[in-house]
Amino acid sequence: MKLAIRNAHIVNHDKKIRGDILIHNNRIETVGEVREKVDKEIDAQGKYVLPGFIDLHTHLRSPGREDTEDLYSGSRAAAKGGFTTIFCMPNTTPALDNEGLAQWITEQARSIGLVDIYPVGAISKGRQGKELTEFGGLKKAGCLSLSDDGDSLKNSSLMRRAIEYAKMFGLLIISHCEDKTLSAGGVMREGAISSKYGIRGIPCASEAIMVFRDIELTRYLNARIHIAHISTQRSVEIIRAAKAQGVNVTCETAPHYMILTDHDVEANNFHGNWKVNPPLGSHEDRAALTRALAEGVIDCIATDHAPHSEEEKNLPFEEAPCGFIGLEWAFALSYTGLVKKKVLTLGQLVEKMSYNPARIAGFSDKGYIRPENTADMVIVDLDCPEKIERTDIVSKSKNSPFLGREVQAKVVCTIHQGKVVYRAG
Amino acid sequence: MEPWQKKHILGIKDLTREEMETIFKIAHSFRELSQREVKKAPALRGKTIVNLFFENSTRTKISFELAGKRLSADVLNFSSNMSSLNKGETIVDTIKNLESYHPDILVIRIGYSHSLINLSQYTSASIVNAGDGSNEHPTQCLLDMFTVQQEKGALEDLRVLIVGDIMHSRVARSNIFGFQKFNSRVSVCAPPTLIPYDFEKLGVEIHDDLDQALKEADVVIMLRIQKERQQESFFPSIREYVENFSLTPERLKKAKKDCLILHPGPVNWDVEISSQLKEIVHPLILKQVENGLAVRMAVLYLVGTRKREYEISD
Numbered sequence A: 001m002k003l004a005i006r007n008a009h010i011v012n013h014d015k016k017i018r019g020d021i022l023i024h025n026n027r028i029e030t031v032g033e034v035r036e037k038v039d040k041e042i043d044a045q046g047k048y049v050l051p052g053f054i055d056l057h058t059h060l061r062s063p064g065r066e067d068t069e070d071l072y073s074g075s076r077a078a079a080k081g082g083f084t085t086i087f088c089m090p091n092t093t094p095a096l097d098n099e100g101l102a103q104w105i106t107e108q109a110r111s112i113g114l115v116d117i118y119p120v121g122a123i124s125k126g127r128q129g130k131e132l133t134e135f136g137g138l139k140k141a142g143c144l145s146l147s148d149d150g151d152s153l154k155n156s157s158l159m160r161r162a163i164e165y166a167k168m169f170g171l172l173i174i175s176h177c178e179d180k181t182l183s184a185g186g187v188m189r190e191g192a193i194s195s196k197y198g199i200r201g202i203p204c205a206s207e208a209i210m211v212f213r214d215i216e217l218t219r220y221l222n223a224r225i226h227i228a229h230i231s232t233q234r235s236v237e238i239i240r241a242a243k244a245q246g247v248n249v250t251c252e253t254a255p256h257y258m259i260l261t262d263h264d265v266e267a268n269n270f271h272g273n274w275k276v277n278p279p280l281g282s283h284e285d286r287a288a289l290t291r292a293l294a295e296g297v298i299d300c301i302a303t304d305h306a307p308h309s310e311e312e313k314n315l316p317f318e319e320a321p322c323g324f325i326g327l328e329w330a331f332a333l334s335y336t337g338l339v340k341k342k343v344l345t346l347g348q349l350v351e352k353m354s355y356n357p358a359r360i361a362g363f364s365d366k367g368y369i370r371p372e373n374t375a376d377m378v379i380v381d382l383d384c385p386e387k388i389e390r391t392d393i394v395s396k397s398k399n400s401p402f403l404g405r406e407v408q409a410k411v412v413c414t415i416h417q418g419k420v421v422y423r424a425g
Numbered sequence B: 001m002e003p004w005q006k007k008h009i010l011g012i013k014d015l016t017r018e019e020m021e022t023i024f025k026i027a028h029s030f031r032e033l034s035q036r037e038v039k040k041a042p043a044l045r046g047k048t049i050v051n052l053f054f055e056n057s058t059r060t061k062i063s064f065e066l067a068g069k070r071l072s073a074d075v076l077n078f079s080s081n082m083s084s085l086n087k088g089e090t091i092v093d094t095i096k097n098l099e100s101y102h103p104d105i106l107v108i109r110i111g112y113s114h115s116l117i118n119l120s121q122y123t124s125a126s127i128v129n130a131g132d133g134s135n136e137h138p139t140q141c142l143l144d145m146f147t148v149q150q151e152k153g154a155l156e157d158l159r160v161l162i163v164g165d166i167m168h169s170r171v172a173r174s175n176i177f178g179f180q181k182f183n184s185r186v187s188v189c190a191p192p193t194l195i196p197y198d199f200e201k202l203g204v205e206i207h208d209d210l211d212q213a214l215k216e217a218d219v220v221i222m223l224r225i226q227k228e229r230q231q232e233s234f235f236p237s238i239r240e241y242v243e244n245f246s247l248t249p250e251r252l253k254k255a256k257k258d259c260l261i262l263h264p265g266p267v268n269w270d271v272e273i274s275s276q277l278k279e280i281v282h283p284l285i286l287k288q289v290e291n292g293l294a295v296r297m298a299v300l301y302l303v304g305t306r307k308r309e310y311e312i313s314d
């Protein structure tokens, strides 16, 4: 099976060319000019072809909350958003903390076949923060990374062991940084707005303290770590300093932290649809995050796709669950909010959504459009104003703070392993 | 006066100074009504008011209940002390169920801060906030200000000091927004642990020395202190709190002669205020209770008759 994409703007993080791409089965064969006869052609005239996006942080809710998302609906949402590889977090019920369950996810994902799904194994059994899981078994079942996402390991000694022990298997530790003794009871960022309404706040120090602890352990153990969804200026400063000193740390942030702030929470009357953890920050945080992204202190954009039922999101703010869906519009929102506003170039956005996540996860054949690489790519229209509508959502979760927002770009086609897995209607 | 527009009374934040003045004017005439032999007016006859209390409060509930009855409305009381499980769901369900009775006004006391605007989508009734979490207690502020207006003659250019658990106090927040709308300067005085983060951004002055803070105050609002705050380590002991933040005869000497002392009640004597001051401060605190009734009648009257023209002479 040979597929050609013709007349495209081909955008890698470091290079833009015009031309054709030849895909042979699941591999890229040629990039440049394709003369030979093929089985199928896609005319990409006026469109841009980018390496398929890789999301290091999604929640697919399976097993346990298949009413809000499952591997199939999550795969469809990913494909629609241009993602060809996603990592699903282990805070499921039961927690994804053993070889059997990880194997089940890997097999289910393979049989669905829309995108690659890599289960992220839990660091501690039951995500209880007490005993380590069997890292070796999780690796055998397909895990490339481990996290107790949703929680930090409270016990610093256990975190030390996890970082050390993961080295043996070359597993990536992804750390959700939150000092829960500081954040307990908080439902939004602590600041003038939470104080004005008497809403219990989460101090930004809660994230920064754990970012610092985990970086310090990583430095001490000469290991590596990836910090999940950073949301504050202080975290950026700590990571910037650590990188300057040569600590092997990478980090991600999510599109909503570069678009929304606690002022949006107020402007929307503290509706549960604006509740997320880590919470939306101040204007200063947002500015610091976008700057850090441009400067390379923040390595990549992850969605933290976190589906919840509408019923739960409609509960009073203090009781509504945290999290937004993110897969379907991550690119459109980032393009509109960052590239259109000249914070990032298109190449840099590709670096944040494809190239860097591939490097962090350890893929040598993804994240770049070149011969021999896996044929994972996404075709986007960069001149396609469109409103985010509830009826367009393919995730099972139909709520989002971005409903009604206008974006300037659109994913028109997603190709995974050489097969078209999504085409815009 | 302009006809009343607001459907809900959710907080002082959302009221204009003119609207507050309207409430004071109407409260004034209801205050007189309560001193007559027949204490009832037919203003809300045929209307249904539901007092929906998801948190304990005897005083506020009684005040609202009597206010509704004096205006001839049918008043229903619904109290629920909920288990900690699925609280939000229960609240939404309760409001949806009550909708079958077509209530005109829901008076709601609830533990969730600033939650009423989102709950208003489940009812066609007007909502009057009787205290929502640590956010606001608008009728308490209105009765405090109404009392100050009576005692001082005006609400402008005063120096108001609020003392105590500012962090968890809806009374403090409502009074800050209320007095600020009349160009009065509000200060707060508490241990730093009980001052919300970045609170100076609301335009309040922050003190931790009560002796200093008292000197310039025209009005002092002493807040009730919850004993549980000690277990949460906001301060190490009631004894030490009292030593630093209790209003004592010696401290009161440092204040202006005509300084007003208010308290939303019930007072923990010898905690917020020394019992030696009982005779001095009690009459005004009782007057607050009386004014509370008049203010709540005014609020119910205004939202309950919102569509009709109302006739009350100045």
Ligand SMILES: [Zn+2]
Pocket (backbone or CB within 6 Å): A149, A150, A151, A176, A228, A229, A277
């Ligand atoms: Zn997380």
